[in-house]
Amino acid sequence: MADFEPTIIAFVCNWCTYTAADLAGTSRLTQPPxxxxxxxxxxxxxxxxxxxxxxxxxxxxxxxxxxxxxxxHYINGNLKARRRVKLLKEILPRFGFDERRVKLTWIGASEGIDFANTMKELVEEVKALGPNEVRQQMVI
Ligand code: FES
Incomplete structure (x- = not known):
């Protein structure tokens, strides 16, 4: 599994994390692809x-x-997201997924370094989890 390169989908807020990602890029911080x-x-x-x-x-x-x-920017959208992620993590095992495959973070617009570090840590965490359970079942 040493050569496993995970694919991670990130839904990011336009106002904060997307801007932090942009800052990380313009600051030439290395990030996993x-x-x-x-x-x-x-x-x-x-x-x-x-x-x-x-x-x-x-x-x-x-x-x-x-x-x-x-x-x-919409008052409490992130708090709603936090509640939804909590419930989502409870139902993910019913779909056969490890709940650690979903992660919620807060990264502000000025936190480009945090963004780059979070992406590196996330990739390492997912590498340790291994490939998606559904994809593993499809490879027979
Ligand atoms: S506007 Fe950024 S999380 Fe709501």
Whole structure:
């Protein structure tokens, strides 16, 4: 499994984490190429169906990342996202997924270094988990 390179889907808030990713890029911080970002206007817009669909279609993990609590541009979208992720983690095992495949983080617009470090840590965590359970079953 040493050569396993995970695919990670990241739903990121336009106002915070996406801007932090941009800052990390313009600051020339090294980042793993495993993360595919989907820009959302707020983490409160991330429907749990999007997460389950990404995992069912072979993503090894899904990250949801947005503004710190109290900083959401839509007042409480990130708090709604936090509640949804908590419930999602409870139902993921019913779909056959390890709940650690879904992660929620808060990364502010000025935190480019945190963004780059979080992506590196996430890739290492998912490498330790191994490939998505559904994808493993499809490879027979
Ligand atoms: S606007 Fe960033 S999480 Fe809501």
């Amino acid at each position: 495993n993360v595919r970002m989907i820009r959302m206007m707020c983490t409160g817009m991330v429907d749990p169906k999007y997460v389950i669909k990404a995992l069912l279609e072979g993503a090894d993990a899904v990250l949801i990342s947005g503004c710190h609590p109290g900083d959401c």
